[in-house]
Amino acid sequence: MANPKRKTSKGRRDRRRAQTFTLAAPSIVECPNCHDMKLSHRVCKNCGHYDGEAIIAKVDAE
Template sequence: MAVPKTKKSKSRMRMRKATTHKRSIAAASTCPSCGESRLPHRVCPACGTYGGRQVLSISVDD
């Protein structure tokens, strides 16, 4: 059975393990009604529309 010739250093081991917990890039899409960037398959936080219809009432006080 093959045995490693030398011990992997902590740095080498951590560099190898780091490849598995890379952060994935957040998917982004733009709202068709207001053009604001929002997450796909989510209600737009800026205008409150989803699928071409108003689903949330957004106050425009501020």
């Protein structure tokens, strides 16, 4: 079996492991109904529409 010739340093080890912990930014798109920015594949918080349908009925606070 193959064995390492030298000890892997802490810096080299940590640089290698850092690749797995990178975070992706959330994909933000424009709502086609109210043109507000929202997360993709989720109901719009501003108007309550998703995929062209009103999912949440928004009531104006009086």
